[in-house]
Amino acid sequence: MTALGKLLRTTAFKLTLVYLTVFALFAAFLLAYFAWNTRRLITEQITQTVDAEITGLAEQYRQGGIRRLVFVVDARSRRPGSSLYLVTTRAGEGLAGNVGSLSTGILESAGWTETAYRRLDDPDGAEHHALVRVFQLPAGFxxxxxxDLEERERLHDIVLAAGRWSLAIVIVLGVAGGFFVTRRVLKRVDAMTETTRKIMDGDLAGRLPIAGTGDELDRLATNLNAMLERIEALMRGLKEVSDNIAHDLKTPLTRLRNRCEEALRLAEDESQYRAALESTIDESEALIRTFNALLMIARAESGQARDGMTEIDAAEIARGVGELYERLADDKGIHLKVEAPSAAPVHGNRELISQALANLVDNAIKYGSGINGADAEIIVTARGEGDRILLAVTDTGRGIPAADRGRAVERFVRLEQSRSQPGSGLGLSLASAVARLHGGELKLEDNHPGLKTVISLPRATPIPARLEALG
Structure with a gap:
């Protein structure tokens, strides 16, 4: 396709033609109305003037008879201008005036008529057009x-000529402007198309160009760039997850195989085989927990869990999780306390929020032991703060250095101080994914001493308030 053909087929050029057609039709209608109205006003002015003259001449006839009327008409006929006068007898013979000839039958019908005529004072005898009124006088006169309508027609022709030129200029400028605008738009679209080709070829770092004008193409490019950044982050995360899975699962799978081979090679009785099988089952359950956590993270990040969201009480979830882990905390000598005095309504998925909070409590039990023999304490709170609901877990352990908090929420990341404890490095990652799914965030803060993890979620709008807003 040629460049011109490509230009003519663009939506921008077609829209320009549509707007140009609409504007040209409106301008033509406006000019036609102006020409018609001008013609009507001139005609009204002529009729008013002629009516006034006929009234005056009729009064002259009434006062002085035909002689006086002829005298007055003859005097007026000698004045230069476009006025026409004619006084005739019953038989149509002219007595006074400046009209040489008229179309046939004009004098026989009283009233207004447009007619062709010739003037007596015109040496060329050219035919003219006039608007005349015939008035019957007593005694058959x-x-x-x-x-004369020459001035009216000349003005009408001037308006029409101006209208034609105006329309021609509008069409020329409109088409030129259409080509200019379309070329600019097409240039930007071509640049976007070239970038998308590079992206489809695998260059996810490519971004659509933004002109900085803030128009709809800039807004589209901004949104697409944000989408591309999200896709690039997901692909990078997928690669990292794949690498981490391959790395972190290789060790337990190798242990499984080694134990099985060792049992086959060295076991001598049923008890040794049973011990090998129990060890293998424990290792398998740890792998299953790892895969379940990965699936839950993927479910949260893909947004599939939004279908099961309802209005729930986060305070009730906090009390339930606290009750679930209270015995485990007591066994480790940790005092676990829940502070959720009032309802904390959120709109979300109960299962995912419960699992996210349970992960935070589980981490606090693993790593939140008191420092230097101090009493260990974990506090689980659920409270409202403005338009947010905060689910917090605080401990009195060693905490996480500020420099490591960003890494701590990544998949399979286990900090140095946590490697002595069992785990997959997915707990905080799952909590962060669940918080983002619900329009919130996971924050890691100092507890002085220890760590404070906070899941901040939007407060659910009460149903009556929602109905009132919709109404």
Whole structure:
């Protein structure tokens, strides 16, 4: 396709033609109305003037008879201008005036008529057009008064000529402007198309160009760039997850195989085989927990869990999780306390929020032991703060250095101080994914001493308030 053909087929050029057509039709209608209204006003002015003259001449006839009327008409006929006068007898013979000839039958019909005529004072005898009125006088005399229409027609022609030129200029400028605008738009679209080709070829770092004008193309490019950044982050995360899975699962799978081979090679009785099988089952359960956590993270990040969201009480979830882990905390000598005095309504998935909070409590039990023999304490709170609901877990352990908190929420990341404890490094990652799914965030803060993890979620709008807003 040629460049011109490509230009003519663009939506921008077609829209320009549509707007140009609409504007041209409106301009033509406006000019036609102006020409028609001008013609009507001039005609009204002529009729008013002629009516006034006929009234005056009729009064002259009434006061002085035909002689006086002829005298007055003859005097007026000698004045230069476009006025027409004619006084005739019953038989149509002219007595006074400046009209040489009229179309046939004009004098026989009283009233207004547009007619062709010739003037007595015109040496060329050219034919003109006039608007005349014939008035019947007593004794059979007829009085004709009118105005030549040459000025009206000339003004009408001037308006039409101006209209034609205006339309021609509008069309030329409109088409030129259409080509200019379309070329600019097409240039930007071509640049976007070239970038998308590079992206489809695998260059996810490519971004659509932004002109900085803030128009709809800039807004589209901004949104697409944000989408591309999200896709690039997901692909990078997928690669990292794949690498981490391959790395972190290789060790337990190798242990499984080694134990099985060792049992086959060295076991001598049923008890040794049983011990090998129990060890293998424990290792398998740890692998299953790892895969379940990965699936839950993927479910949260993909947004599939939004279908099961309802209005729930986060305070009730906090009390339930606290009750679930209370015995485990007591066994480790940790005092676990829940502070959820009032309802904390959120709109979300109960299973995912419960699992996220349970992960935080589980981490606090593993790593939140008191420092230097101090009493260990974990506090689980659920409270409202403005338009947010905060689910927090605080401990009195060693905490996480500020420099490591960003890494701590990544998949399979286990900090140095946590490697002595069992785990997959997915607990905080799952909690962060669940918080983002619900429009919230996971924050890691100092507890002085220890760590404070906070899941901040939007407060659910009460149903009556939602109905009132919709109404």
């Amino acid at each position: 007829r009085l004709l008064v009118g105005r």
